Amino acid sequence: TLVELGVCEDIEPFLPLLRDPEGHEILETAYQLTSIIKSTQTISTATDRAAKIVFALKSYSRQTPSGQKVETNVIESLETVLTIYHNQLKQGVEVIKNYPETLPNIWGYPDELNQVWTNLIHNAIQAMDNKGTLTIDITQSKNDICVSITDSGAGIPLEVQSKIFQPLFTTKPPGEGSGLGLDIVRKIIEKHQGKIDFDSVPGKTTFTVSLPLST
Numbered sequence: 427t428l429v430e431l432g433v434c435e436d437i438e439p440f441l442p443l444l445r446d447p448e449g450h451e452i453l454e455t456a457y458q459l460t461s462i463i464k465s466t467q468t469i470s471t472a473t474d475r476a477a478k479i480v481f482a483l484k485s486y487s488r489q490t491p492s493g494q495k496v497e498t499n500v501i502e503s504l505e506t507v508l509t510i511y512h513n514q515l516k517q518g519v520e521v522i523k524n525y526p527e528t529l530p531n532i533w534g535y536p537d538e539l540n541q542v543w544t545n546l547i548h549n550a551i552q553a554m555d556n557k558g559t560l561t562i563d564i565t566q567s568k569n570d571i572c573v574s575i576t577d578s579g580a581g582i583p584l585e586v587q588s589k590i591f592q593p594l595f596t597t598k599p600p601g602e603g604s605g606l607g608l609d610i611v612r613k614i615i616e617k618h619q620g621k622i623d624f625d626s627v628p629g630k631t632t633f634t635v636s637l638p639l640s641t
């Protein structure tokens with residue numbers, strides 16, 4: 427029980443307690459107390475996470491009124507999606523974020539941009555079979571913001587590369603893929619006057635989205 431309480435080296439001060447006839451019971455109580463503290467910490471962490479997810483879901487589904495573009499922060503939008511995927515990612519995916527310290531807002535449709543990151547990150551996780559490294563790079567140039575999402579998965583075979591943006595094209599079994607993801611992504615990016623490119627070799631696939639700063 428002492429070891430379970432975290433005492434393993436300096437047991438000297440505990441010796442009288444061990445000799446005490448009541449010692450066992452005292453230790454037992456102390457042990458139960460520490461278990462309660464540990465459980466409370468677990469509950470508190472879980473509550474924090476649940477609150478974050480609720481917040482993320484709320485901003486995820488925020489509707490853009492009357493189809494007008496609004497000021498949108500690309501980092502916030504990516505972070506919202508990463509929060510929703512947090513549980514899935516933490517099982518075996520290391521996430522590396524290279525964000526600039528400051529990033530100007532762009533004009534866009536935040537809920538639709540969330541769908542872009544969701545689809546790209548979902549594809550990346552599926553390509554890595556839930557294990558590997560997901561790298562998110564954000565850079566800013568004079569006219570654009572550039573977001574690259576890189577996974578360490580198997581890559582896109584050459585003969586498939588020309589088809590991935592076609593609606594209904596999928597290499598995944600039913601239930602895992604509808605083949606609509608990248609078609610939707612492309613349409614949303616066009617709506618933002620942006621561009622999407624990809625580059626894929628086995629072990630490294632990058633989708634790069636650039637979004638214009640003005641308009």
Ligand SMILES: Nc1ncnc2c1ncn2[C@@H]1O[C@H](COP(=O)(O)OP(=O)(O)O)[C@@H](O)[C@H]1O
Nearest residue numbers: 549550553581590596597603604605606607608
């Ligand atoms: N990160 C990626 N790594 C490897 N292949 C990918 C990746 N992203 C997309 N693909 C390929 O593109 C196809 C189409 O993707 P998508 O339009 O999102 O449809 P779905 O994911 O439903 O199959 C996928 O089935 C897959 O073969």
Ligand SMILES: [Mg+2]
Nearest residue numbers: 545549607608
């Ligand atoms: Mg997909």
